[in-house]
Amino acid sequence: MNSLLNPKFHSKISLSSLKFVSSHAVVRNPSFLPNENHQTPGFDSFPFFNDYAKSSQCTIRNTRILHAHLLRIDLLQSNVSIANSLIDCYCRSAAMADALHLFDLIPKRNVISWNFMVSGYNQCSLFEKSLEFFCRMHYSGFEPDEFTYGSVLSACTVLQTPTFGKQVYSLATKNGFFSNDYVRSGMIELFAKTSSFEDALRVFHDVSCQNVVIWNAVISGAVRNGENRVALHLFCQMCRGFLLPNSFTFSSVLTACAALGEIGIGKEVQGWVIKLGAEDVFVGTNIVDLYAKCGKMNEAVKEFSRMTTHNVVSWTAIISGFVGEHDSISALKFFREMRKMGEEINKFTVTSILTACTKASMTEEAIQIHSLIIKSGLYSAAVVGSALISAYSKIGAVDLSERVFREMGAVKDLGTWAAIISSFAQNQNHERAIGVFQRMLQESARPDKFSTSSVLSIIDCLNVGRQIHSYTLKVGLAFDASVGSSLSTMYSKCDSLEESYKAFQQIRDKDNVSWASMIAGFSEHGFADQALQLYREIQYKEIIPDQMTLAAILNACSASRSLLIGKEIHGYALRAGVGRDVVVGGAIVNMYSKCIALESARRVFDMLPQKGEVACSSLVSGYCQNGCIVEALLLFRYMLMADLTIDSFTISSILGVIALLNNSSIGTQMHAHITKIGLNSDVSVGSSLVRMYSKCGIIEDCRKAFDQIEKPDLICWTTMIVSYAQHGKGAEALRVYELLKEQGIRPDSVTFVAVLSACSHNGLVEEAYFYFNSMASDYGIKPGYRHYACMVDILGRSGRLKEAERFIVNMPIEPNGLIWGTLLAACVIHGDVELGKLAAKKIMELKPREASTYVSLSNMCADLGLWEEVEKIRNQMKGNCLRKEPGWSLV
Template identity: 30%
Template sequence: MSLSNHYCALLKHCHEAKKVHCHIIKAFLNPETFLLNNLISAYAKFGSITYARRVFDQMPQPNLYSWNTLLSCYSKLARLSEMERVFDAMPTRDVVSWNSLISGYAGCGFLVQSVKAYNLMLNDGSFNLNRIALSTMLILASNQGSVRLGRQIHGHVVKFGFHSYVFVGSPLVDMYSKTGFILYARQAFDEVPEKNVVMFNTLIAGLMRCGRIEDSRKLFYDMQGKDSISWTAMIAGFTQNGLDREAIDLFRDMRLENMEMDQYTFGSVLTACGGIVALREGKQAHAYIIRTDYQDNIYVGSALVDMYCKCKSIKSAETVFRKMTRKNVVSWTAMLVGYGQNGYSEEAVKIFCDMQKYGIGPDDFTLGSVISSCANLASLEEGAQFHGRALVSGLISFVTVSNALVTLYGKCGSIENSHRLFGEMSFVDEVSWTALVSGYAQFGNANETIRLFESMLAHGFKPDKVTFIGVLSACSRAGLVEKGNQIFESMFKEHKIIPIHDHFTCMIDLFSRAGRLEEARNFINKMPFSPDAIGWASLLSSCRFYKNMEIGKWAAESLLKLEPHNTASYILLSSIYAAKGKWEEVAKLRKGMRDKGLRKEPGCSWIKYKKQVHVFSADDRSNPYSDQIYSELEKLNYKMVQEGYKPDMDSVLHDVEDSEKIKMLNHHSEKLAIAFGLIFIPPGLPIRIVKNLRVCGDCHNATKYISKITQREILVRDTARFHLFKDGTCSCGDFW
């Protein structure tokens, strides 16, 4: 081997080009051009473009290869201005020169410049088009989603006879697949006689993206020499198309074939496990991941957290999350969303704050999720702070964040702010409209709810199942039976939406609240399935209000069969018996509850003051300000009686003297919370109360009197809706 060849071999394998360069300077007075070209390539390979350029500038006679090598360096390093200057200065050019220029632009995603360079190459005419340029342009068209450019290049592929080449066929299939032209992709695939595994994988992924499950399945099972990418493409495709069970089964088969798996394989199967709440299979996948190198992979860790959260195994999700050595915004968001979806809204807010301490900035999905948790907590103060953060960070421009804020203000009873924010949004979608419609529905403003719903339709937006739940619930709370019935029928007749349990429950509630109990019974008997617990409880509650023993007993027995340990049937049926004075029947029901170990969920109300939540239960004296609270209640009771207030004895389910009943009513949890608010919340600000049960008739009546006497706005959110008490009236119109 000659000395020059010896140094060329060293440059290919040595990581220290400078040392070899020093030896070359000592060994040669005038190194050969091909040796210097190898030196330029070595410097370029390790990113030392300055030294590569210096060697080039000192060459006495650089040849075309020298120019192309330097040109290729500037492409690879995205130094486009230097690349252009080198290309313009070249004394001669060949196909490699043009390919380097086109690839340089394409690598940076510069569509216009790439097309311009490609067209200049075509117009040069000194040589024919080559497969590298065609492949580069097809990849660019695919990445940019430009089917127009892709079809032009496809024409050149056919014209110059490259349509049967696998090197061109693969990017052609990929381009058509990613742009949704799956038939053209299949045609391009079929035109290549000798296909490689990459072409199969590309077409499988494309077919899955377009929902062509059967075609993809057949191609996969007919394919010879499947690799791990083939299996992963199928698993991911099944997951993307909602075929989660098939994805899990295929993952099991992939393990039996001892195929190598990567983060995308694990991420897809974990998503499938979460999709169908397959906790057992999810744990099996987790056990397999532990035996691989992907246990500490941030992508896989995030997918594990998400899977456990969706399977309602929140403790396992926390364990995985804590053990993750590296976390990004996706990891934190997965845990945050998991808390919110499983009813741990306070923990969701807390983990958002922890995320900030670690310097992880939220994206729009993270911020939208934590705002949703504030909405579930009815925490207007914290939600408003996140609103400010959204404004400062610019994330308010994302529809996910704005929609969450519209929902927040609606759920916190600040419907004016909800509507104002909706009006300020530069872009709204179906979720935006549904959030506003649902906000007005929960607030009890049926007319505005229906007006917004009709406006939504007029603007060309399609309502979904959630939208109809909001509109139907608004109709039920306002007693608009005919209108609600009309909207219910339009749901499946005009909008082709199949009603689910929630819609039928709204209709049961619609008939029941209006006192049309016989119609409610007939409606239930015609339903395609039996009502859920909420439906039966709604009917039973109305039977209590209208004192209908017959239908009430039927509803209670049905509810007990469905949920034997649900105390609602016992409590509501007890109310019906108590209203009729049948105390022996009440005693039997209570004994039945005791025998089964059932206890009525205690009613409680809470109010937030200076970032602290004060919780009250009936006859509660645990609050440090109890003496002031009870003193305030005594004053209020005296003034209320003077205004004409009379306690509702039917709200007491005990056979005791009237004086004892009055005492029980006076110390209900929401009254204690209201008294606290009157003492500590400054005048001019509304008093906001949240209750875990439905407001009883006596408290509802009493709060109207309190609002009139004190001239304060009192907002109570119970399990059914918002009640805004003002000047002796309630926004629900006494219909709740």
């Protein structure tokens, strides 16, 4: 600023005098201020204006007093430097109208006059005015200098107008400021903050540079745009160029290391910081943040303790670190210490500590922090309200989430709407989530991708889903990866796989979530081959499958029993370094288990450093399905000792094994454990308990287990009917069927097999005819072979063999071996040789190699003393090279 002022004048005016001088006093007593009679050579106006501009006395009122006096002694018209200094004073006191008025009165303006106005508008956040004034300057024929260009580029950065910035930079280049560091740093910052980092790099590489500010601009720009590897590479180049970094450089580089988890490089940078003595509160905070984000909380606490000065950012960094490590207790401890030290909290501190209070047991802490937020005035920040809504939602206090949402009033932003929709969705309140989404549309809030994805996640109605799909197409959200994936999943959940695939294809930039969702959709609907085809397509894209995608592909291999492809994915996962990841490892164990490669499954399981619930339950299920009873029970015992979460799927598998053992004592112990962990009311577990007690012959406990189920589904009811039927309690079985209908549950074909079986075991012929006819007339279920076989069995057990024969002859479908075999068994019981021969003949035509038919017919003839027929049948067996398999018993 020395170069801006003309050191010709001398005055007795002082800053303290201005404090007491009014405009009236200036007129009456001009001796306090310079006038035409006090202009002496050697007067230096710079110290006065410099001190005045930086002091608290630089107000609009005092500047106007000074302005009036300078007009009176006629210094403004004769000296442009003093006029420029007065403009600067007006700009510093935010009196831009006065500054503009004075500017327009200067007869001989120079570039400094224009610069003060452009930078003044920037200081007052009137960035549009800054650009307008620059255009006026350009049209007036004034040549801007580097300070002009720098100020204008700063305004373009704030206004996010890279196009205008490019025009300004082109003009600067044309006027010879191509290599000016001030201009280049402004342009790099503009590109970096408008997501044009490639252009920022191009500007940086245009001219070699030894200016730390330029290097800092491009490194921080790389970090801002997520190009953290590029930031570290630039830092290495800077160091190789023998240019010493400063604290700003270190802050950016440490941020990059934290984002990449590069703890080794971060420690090297920290060593350099100590060596150069460049550690200030900002660098110290970044070091703490580095250790915290890399999960090294002991080191983070140590570095935090070493810092001589703490600010809100450093406190927030250490608190966020503990939150990231799910250590809510330590996070709250440091938060209390921060409050005790009198440090002011900000919205970032609050959102971090609220994330720590998302357990059901921490409702009281969440409410206390809520009170603190109200007291500290942070409630006006929309992000804080969103964090409160999310915290209450995760602890199950949806009513409090909704209350916060209502209290926010006009403060709500799109993030707040998304938070409340997500809250309702997480707590399975479908109607209210959809209602809030509709309200957004009514209030012209225009749901964003987060709100839309959240509401799509809970929609199970195809009609509603299509309406929201129409909205996403209208506003262009359907092509977004997250929304497109949610649409695809929604259609898959509604069993509309074709529309699911169309939504997937509409996504422009498919990410791992998109691919994983579609692969899972194909697998769940029995199209494992199409799922694997998608995996082959991924290989031609520039996408590296993550853990979730690999798990989805492995599940597709499990569904299709594709062991060879599963082994390929296993090899890829090992090469990618994720083969021992909890999610991927569990999927690999599941794949080998489903493909009946139990040895491989066990080998992978034993190699996993952290054995998750999926891996354990998958292997237990594999053992159970393949009859490895001892191995299944031992692994289940390991899960109990390791305190792993045991889900209903694992429990059901183990109960199936216990049923095979026919050991009621183990079953009773298992039932006690199920009750202890609160799964006795679960539908799948309850059905397995009913089946287990039924196999063990304890029908009373079977009914008790059924009664404990909170909301029995069709499978549970059917299992209970089958249990009664197998134990000869036909009347009870039919009563259960009637209760099923009273609950409004629609029976299926399997249920009717159970009902007819109950009639068969108890000789209820007329009731059987009633239920058989009810299948088609009341429920539109077409009888199958098992239903016809049940009817034949009922008639056969009742001795109504001729009626059974007529029933078979009049069947609308061709009788199979099961039906004729049922009739043959009835003939054996009642000794009807002729009809038995007919049934045996039909079976031999359908199954000529079935030895049991010959044996049954032979035994029937032997019981009636027809030994010639017995000999004849035995000779037929020998002639057909058939032999009876020897019987065996476990007893």
